[in-house]
Amino acid sequence: MPVDFESYRxxxxxxxxxxxxxxxxxxxxxxxxxxxxxxxxxxxxxxxxSVGTTLRRLEQRGLVRHKGEYWxxxxxxxxxxxxxxxxxxxxADAFAGDGYDRTDDWDADLPDLDADESGDExxxx
Numbered sequence: 001m002p003v004d005f006e007s008y009r010x011x012x013x014x015x016x017x018x019x020x021x022x023x024x025x026x027x028x029x030x031x032x033x034x035x036x037x038x039x040x041x042x043x044x045x046x047x048x049x050s051v052g053t054t055l056r057r058l059e060q061r062g063l064v065r066h067k068g069e070y071w072x073x074x075x076x077x078x079x080x081x082x083x084x085x086x087x088x089x090x091x092a093d094a095f096a097g098d099g100y101d102r103t104d105d106w107d108a109d110l111p112d113l114d115a116d117e118s119g120d121e122x123x124x125x
Contacts, residue, residue, distance in 0.1 A: 019046050019054045024063060027073035034070030 022044050027035070035043070037051040046054075055071050058064040062077045 019044075019050050020058055022046065023051070023054055024058065024073065027064060027071070028075075031073050031075045034067065034072040036069050037071065040071070 023040055023046070026040065026044055037055060038048060040046065040055075041048040041051045055064060055066070059066065063074055064071055065074045066072070
């Protein structure tokens with residue numbers, strides 16, 4: 001499905017119903033434990049080859065950590081991201097239906113911050 005590229009803001013979390021999300025949610029339910037990729041594959045019924053690749057991608061995002069062959073949730077990063085998402089959702093819900101929400105071009109009448117006070121476009125030079 002195409003999206004408006006300029007306004008699109010991807011989430012750091014993997015999409016719903018993906019192996020990455022399943023692994024993260026499982027690790028988040030067991031934050032004090034570390035698991036081998038083979039254990040995650042068996043527990044979550046994910047192909048073993050997919051688990052290692054997915055864990056490395058999650059590690060690059062800072063969402064998981066590992067010691068040796070054991071992987072665990074990076075609880076601070078996961079909790080911070082989850083809290084931010086909940087907060088953004090609460091703000092969106094609180095302001096849903098207000099004038100800005102109903103008017104797509106609400107910013108059309110805002111002053112041009114690149115123009116000087118005389119109304120001339122500023123120039124760098």
